[in-house]
Amino acid sequence: MLELVIISTLNGILFGMLLFLMSSGLTVIFSMLGVLNFAHASFYMLGAFFGYQLTRWIGFWPALLIAPVLAGVIGAAVERYGLRNVHKNGHVAELLFTFGLAFAIEEVVQMIWGKSPVDYRVPALLDFPAFTIFSTNYPAYKIFMLLVAVAIFAALLIGIKKTRVGMIVQAALTHPQMVGHLGHNVGRIFMLVFGFGTALAAVAGVIAGPALVTQSNMAGLLGPILFVVVVVGGLGSLPGAFIASLLIGLLQTFAVSINGSLASLFGPLGAGYPLLSDIWNVTIAQIAPILPYVLLVLILIFRPMGLLGTRET
Amino acid sequence: MSESVESMPKPRSAVSDGVRFYGMWLAAAVALLVLPRIFPSGGALTTLSLIGIAIIFALSYNILLGQTGMLSFGHAVYYGFGGFLAVHGMNLIAASRWPIPLPLVPLIGGVAGLAFALALGWVSTKRSGTAFAMISLGVAELVGASVLILRSFFGGEAGITANRTRLFRLFDWSFGPQIQIYYLIAAWTLIATIAMYALTRTPWGRMCNAVRDNPERVQFVGYDPHVIRYIAFCFAGFFGGIAGALTAINFEIANSAYLGAVQSGTVLFAAYIGGIGYFIGPILGAIFVTYLSLTLSDLTSVWQLYFGLIFIAVVVFAPGGLAGLLMKHRPVMRAGALVPVLRSYLVALPPTVAMLAGLVLAIEITVHYTVNAADDPHIRAFGMSFDASSPIIWALAAALIVLGYLVARRTWAHVANVWDKATTAAREQGFLA
Numbered sequence: 001m002l003e004l005v006i007i008s009t010l011n012g013i014l015f016g017m018l019l020f021l022m023s024s025g026l027t028v029i030f031s032m033l034g035v036l037n038f039a040h041a042s043f044y045m046l047g048a049f050f051g052y053q054l055t056r057w058i059g060f061w062p063a064l065l066i067a068p069v070l071a072g073v074i075g076a077a078v079e080r081y082g083l084r085n086v087h088k089n090g091h092v093a094e095l096l097f098t099f100g101l102a103f104a105i106e107e108v109v110q111m112i113w114g115k116s117p118v119d120y121r122v123p124a125l126l127d128f129p130a131f132t133i134f135s136t137n138y139p140a141y142k143i144f145m146l147l148v149a150v151a152i153f154a155a156l157l158i159g160i161k162k163t164r165v166g167m168i169v170q171a172a173l174t175h176p177q178m179v180g181h182l183g184h185n186v187g188r189i190f191m192l193v194f195g196f197g198t199a200l201a202a203v204a205g206v207i208a209g210p211a212l213v214t215q216s217n218m219a220g221l222l223g224p225i226l227f228v229v230v231v232v233g234g235l236g237s238l239p240g241a242f243i244a245s246l247l248i249g250l251l252q253t254f255a256v257s258i259n260g261s262l263a264s265l266f267g268p269l270g271a272g273y274p275l276l277s278d279i280w281n282v283t284i285a286q287i288a289p290i291l292p293y294v295l296l297v298l299i300l301i302f303r304p305m306g307l308l309g310t311r312e313t
Numbered sequence: 314m315s316e317s318v319e320s321m322p323k324p325r326s327a328v329s330d331g332v333r334f335y336g337m338w339l340a341a342a343v344a345l346l347v348l349p350r351i352f353p354s355g356g357a358l359t360t361l362s363l364i365g366i367a368i369i370f371a372l373s374y375n376i377l378l379g380q381t382g383m384l385s386f387g388h389a390v391y392y393g394f395g396g397f398l399a400v401h402g403m404n405l406i407a408a409s410r411w412p413i414p415l416p417l418v419p420l421i422g423g424v425a426g427l428a429f430a431l432a433l434g435w436v437s438t439k440r441s442g443t444a445f446a447m448i449s450l451g452v453a454e455l456v457g458a459s460v461l462i463l464r465s466f467f468g469g470e471a472g473i474t475a476n477r478t479r480l481f482r483l484f485d486w487s488f489g490p491q492i493q494i495y496y497l498i499a500a501w502t503l504i505a506t507i508a509m510y511a512l513t514r515t516p517w518g519r520m521c522n523a524v525r526d527n528p529e530r531v532q533f534v535g536y537d538p539h540v541i542r543y544i545a546f547c548f549a550g551f552f553g554g555i556a557g558a559l560t561a562i563n564f565e566i567a568n569s570a571y572l573g574a575v576q577s578g579t580v581l582f583a584a585y586i587g588g589i590g591y592f593i594g595p596i597l598g599a600i601f602v603t604y605l606s607l608t609l610s611d612l613t614s615v616w617q618l619y620f621g622l623i624f625i626a627v628v629v630f631a632p633g634g635l636a637g638l639l640m641k642h643r644p645v646m647r648a649g650a651l652v653p654v655l656r657s658y659l660v661a662l663p664p665t666v667a668m669l670a671g672l673v674l675a676i677e678i679t680v681h682y683t684v685n686a687a688d689d690p691h692i693r694a695f696g697m698s699f700d701a702s703s704p705i706i707w708a709l710a711a712a713l714i715v716l717g718y719l720v721a722r723r724t725w726a727h728v729a730n731v732w733d734k735a736t737t738a739a740r741e742q743g744f745l746a
Binding site for chain 2 (some may be wrong): 035036082085086089091092093095096097099100101103104107108111112113114220224227228230231235282286287289290293294296297300301304
């Protein structure tokens with residue numbers, strides 16, 4: 001039992017930090033441009049595939065640097081040549097644009113790398129068990145993922161709260177005109193922030209690629225959960241996104257490891273009625289994928305602005 | 314989206330309005346009756362049936378997006394429930410020998426869609442805009458994932474099947490042959506379309522538009538935008554359920570794909586590409602998207618990519634959709650300035666087509682090298698055969714893209730110029746506000 005709790009907590013924190021890497025970019029983009037980037041998870045996927053391809057050509061470590069830059073450049077180009085032109089038609093048009101983009105990116109990835117998972121492996125340098133808890137080997141790569149995520153989280157917090165660039169970005173969130181009058185190019189700030197946000201997602205992709213499965217539907221699997229994170233945390237709130245990421249990470253990993261069902265708690269009461277016995281016999285591990293959405297619906301009923309959100313959109 | 318108000322028929326005498334109104338639907342009914350005589354082949358009947366269903370689904374979606382301004386990513390939930398309950402209903406009716414004929418089964422689907430919209434809608438429609446979009450997505454994911462958990466109801470991966478010919482028979486129609494199914498779908502398409510059109514003309518339909526354009530003001534006038542959105546949501550669920558039931562009747566099966574994200578995305582594509590600002594828009598979009606998905610998939614293996622690119626192009630260049638593009642030309646035509654505009658289109662067409670052909674060629678070559686590189690390099694796409702390994706083809710693709718773009722850019726500027734003149738003329742003559 002203790003073993004299960006410790007391992008699940010570690011894995012939950014790990015998954016949560018990965019979610020946060022992505023939702024931080026999404027949140028920043030949302031607060032600045034007012035548009036929820038539907039294609040954000042697609043950039044995570046692009047990061048993973050770029051990472052895979054570059055790893056095969058030049059090795060993992062250069063790939064870890066170059067792949068996010070590539071994805072970030074693509075993201076910046078999307079903002080400059082796509083989103084900015086759609087902006088005049090309102091937020092729904094922007095959301096639709098990113099929706100179409102997500103669709104197109106998935107098709108392009110499928111076209112280039114195919115539908116089946118690619119062989120993206122953990123770099124040899126980190127391919128050893130870091131420590132052993134209760135006879136379970138904990139891979140060093142997971143520790144590395146955790147460290148990268150924590151480091152980026154810390155850098156992000158410091159960068160936004162303490163540095164001059166962070167101040168300008170924060171000011172541009174709330175008072176774009178004023179920042180413009182002060183001589184900053186708000187359009188370029190938007191473009192750079194969008195590029196930076198997508199690069200963050202790509203970092204998550206590069207480091208998560210070897211641990212999770214790198215395939216062309218990974219964006220579709222993760223995308224909706226990202227929106228759950230952002231809504232549960234509160235739209236536009238970075239600390240909220242952080243808490244929600246950890247919450248959902250822990251919730252899912254714990255649920256996956258619990259094999260109990262209502263039947264195992266109360267006995268086979270629902271036998272006889274097929275629909276009831278479905279509900280009765282389903283294990284908590286099986287409903288793990290839908291738990292984030294249950295959380296989403298509950299949050300929307302009881303606290304529509306999210307955990308730390310301040311505004312209702 | 315304010316164009317939809319302009320497109321309203323101007324007040325005229327009650328008689329001519331009535332003739333216009335009923336004449337339009339009569340013409341539609343005649344067209345639906347005659348179509349299978351013009352295209353009698355089995356493939357054409359199947360296509361027409363699918364288009365009819367797509368029209369109902371896209372119009373029901375447009376009650377949300379076009380009329381009330383709610384961008385839903387989960388409309389397939391109601392379509393899917395309609396389909397599943399229709400199949401269960403057909404099985405139950407056949408097993409219990411109830412005297413309920415097949416043409417009434419879509420109502421089961423409609424009521425199922427309505428029931429789920431009633432249950433899920435109150436929370437979903439509390440807010441509009443981005444928040445609504447995300448809630449609809451979350452609900453859709455929740456329901457989509459439940460399909461694989463509640464196996465006895467949804468039938469797991471395989472889905473559940475029914476036999477439509479086993480039901481109570483009216484007038485000796487067995488509903489075995491596709492032609493009878495076509496007429497069933499055509500009748501329901503007409504009924505549902507008329508009903509949804511009538512809805513847009515009720516005071517409530519007008520309030521929907523008001524909620525879309527300015528919810529605060531609606532609140533000041535004393536209406537609750539939430540309630541109006543909720544009612545719109547329920548109507549959309551009802552007609553979406555009918556579409557789902559018709560699909561279930563058509564294929565005699567309902568499976569998890571009915572409720573999936575792809576289905577929700579397709580209806581969004583159809584409604585938006587057609588044009589959400591006009592009632593005719595989703596109809597055009599449903600025809601276009603269904604026809605495209607059926608024909609493109611024969612022509613190229615990456616048809617979905619083209620599909621996505623077309624959607625992005627519509628969002629960026631023609632936010633009014635196909636219907637919006639057509640309607641923009643009406644004032645210009647009335648002002649008699651259409652000819653120079655069309656002439657400028659003709660000039661712009663060849664370089665634009667050349668550029669697009671280059672893009673298509675580049676995509677097809679890339680597909681060959683990434684997906685099936687081991688195969689014969691002589692590939693066929695869009696009816697053309699070419700050798701993907703020959704450098705001439707690569708050079709041709711690059712040249713078409715670059716040169717086509719350089720020339721096309723100039724012709725586009727010309728089009729914009731002519732268009733400006735034409736709209737100025739239309740404005741001077743009072744045809745354009």
